[in-house]
Amino acid sequence: MTNSRSAFLLCALLILSLSPLFAAENEIRSALQPLVDSGEMPGFVTIVATKDKIVQIDTIGYADVEAKKPMKEDTIFWIASTSKPIAAAALMILVDEGKVDLDAPIANYLSDYGDFANQKVAVKNDDGTVLLKKPNALPTVRQALSHTSGFAFFSPFMVKYGIDSLPPTKLATVVSMMNFDDEPGDGYNYSNVGIDLTSAIVEKVSGMSFDEFLSKRIFQPLGMNTTFFVPTNEQVERIAKSYGFGKEKNRIGVMEISQLTYPLDGANRFPEAGGGLFSTASDTLRFFQMLARGGELDGRRILSEAAVEEMTKKQTGNRPESYGLGMGVNGIDFGHGGAHGNDAYVENSTGMIRIYMVQVAGVPKQGEAKTRFDQAAAKVFQNP
DSSP: OHHHHHHHHHHHHHHHHHHHHHHHHHHHHHHHHHHHHTTSOOEEEEEEEOSSOEEEEEEEEEEETTTTEEOOTTOBEEOGGGHHHHHHHHHHHHHHTTSOOTTSBTHHHHTTTSOTTSOOEEEEOTTSOEEEEOOSSOOBHHHHHTTOSOOOSSOHHHHHHOTTSSOHHHHHHHHHTSOBSSOTTTSOOOOHHHHHHHHHHHHHHHSSOHHHHHIIIIIHHHTOTTOBSSOOHHHHTTBOOEEEEOSSTTOEEEEOOTTSOSSTTSTTOOOOTTTOOEEOHHHHHHHHHHHHTTSEETTEEOSOHHHHHHHTSOOSTTSSSOBOSSSEEOSSEEEEEOTTSOEEEEETTTOOEEEEEOOBSSOTTHHHHHHHHHHHHHHHHHOO
């Protein structure tokens, strides 16, 4: 009887000790699984973490709904504009080294690739005509990273052929022939073009290709072994399918990533700093843990604390839009989302890091899914 009672008490204590883990696991799964079961969302890989450790990682639903291929921790995603903070970090490495001045004109670094000193501002008159005028000042590196440079979202070439259709320095040449949409420094205009120009600066100043610089200075030191612009054939098989709203009512359907050039492992694709990277949830976490730790992770310093502070503070003045250098900032958290639904943010007050990987665009339930995750992640973080 004594042995039976002891065994019962031991089992009870074990269950109690594990119950918070089970409860935490169910918070996110119970929030998102119903959207997978209903066919309204495909699948997710999510991580809730601190700057030092993973609190919880979940894989829910499918990387390929039709094939019933489950999401896995190493599933690869097109992270789209979550590429922007990584591009900004690359530039800030050169700022730390005294090789780039944030407040210098872009023209100082890119004169070899085009005439950046004589671009014009396109001003629309009341009658619809367009007047080209000299800008009051040339756009700076800081403005390029904070979407206040005056450049358009995409260049016409990118719209027609894909955002990844030219290497950075050749893209810079195309951009040098564009006019500004706004007076540099005066307005906020979300611009892949501006971010892409900073990758051309990285190439010019470092003497490396942009993808090589990222690999040597960020990805390898941080152990981001599955983050890249151009996947191998094997890696293509690990990329989660992208889904849009299908022809059947309330159904999702497979779609190509319209901004990229196919095949994804083809030779006609190039590094695009504003939205070209592929990565995993765990790799993306490593980058944001580095930021959360002030530029260092596992004893490897990527950025100075001053550089991270510059990246994560508001750079858009009194404008309603709140953006730092290569990432959104709002006083509550900092990070960036992507065009096909993924998201990565660090919460300032608690240090909570949320990594949310999904591949959808224009799906009715994607906003609700993100809200459900955010709410569940907060519960998991508070009660690990």
